[in-house]
Amino acid sequence: MSTSMQTISAAATDKGRVTTYKKFIKSACNSTTYPKICYKALSPNAPAIETDPYKLCNVALSVTLNATYKASSTIVSLSKMKGLSSSEKQIIGLCAELSDYAIDDLQRSLKALANLQGSEYKAGEMSDLNTWVSGALTYEYTCTDELEGQKVRKVVNNTINKRVLYLAKLTSNCLALFKLLD
Template identity: 80%
Template sequence: MSTSSFHMFQSAFVFLLLLLLMSTSMQTISAATTNNGCIKTYKKFIKSACNSTTYPKICYKALSPSAPAIKTDPYKLCNISLSLTLNATYKASSYIESLSKMKGLSPSEKQIIGDCAETTDVAIDELQQSLKALASLQGSDYKAGEMSDIQTWVSAALTDEYTCTDGIEGQKVRKAVKNTINKNVLYLARLTSNCLALFKLLD
């Protein structure tokens, strides 16, 4: 092969390689653009759903990271919302348990922490029951009845959570105890309230 032919072959090879790289790059950009468009659609769906709740900002902040999994599926939205609520209940329970190990607790503080731990544990059981029922909801012939059971359990969990925070009011409780309970349980109660509101999408 002559030198000029070799250079022509080399130039053609480089040109084809550049075309291939450009094509791959364009496909990547196109895929990314499409994916970003989908994510925006999913997040718009979540925001619209959250606007029907009592605490829409908390709702959207909690659920928007799961947009790729939720897509625009109301069932998945409710399932993930309930799962996040249950997870928050476990965390709140753990924080309350840590309070019981504080030194120098007064008898009234011990009573409040114990009552709060008990009601939070009950809320965990109720949310577990609702999550289990929700898992078997799709395709059920008894959707209305099962949906009613789920809402009853979640509503009961919400009542238990507020029972915990209401028990502090008017009591002589050190600031650290009160702040820890209020911060965790009130946030949990708001997640639970939002979760209950979102179930209306499945009615």
């Protein structure tokens, strides 16, 4: 077989594998509350995930953690807007603090997930994992709840809601994906 034929054959095999991996991700995401968001967030990582539920959950948590860092950064930049009212400053400050808490919980979750595989204490590790990710989700919703009924500028309201509600969807999807580990 010529070198160019080997290259074509290898590319076809790799493409077939990636297709299999993406089907696995799609199937797993169909068990979540937000399957389209799940698939869009995870499918670019198909070669790293393969068909491994642990890798899938690890990537889902990592994507969620990265999105939380970005949301936190956006919220902090909102605090630098000129002319913020005292209630806007308070809400932005609270959401920044809650984002930090969510980041801590998601980092703990990644460690618990790393300890889970091959652990003698799988039930305990799963409990910790679910507790911390649920905690992150609670922090996210607490932030958006603070906006309700408050007089804040549209840009503040929309920016926080857009970022944090997207995070909540990613976080919710993580909880659903953890069921693959049972």
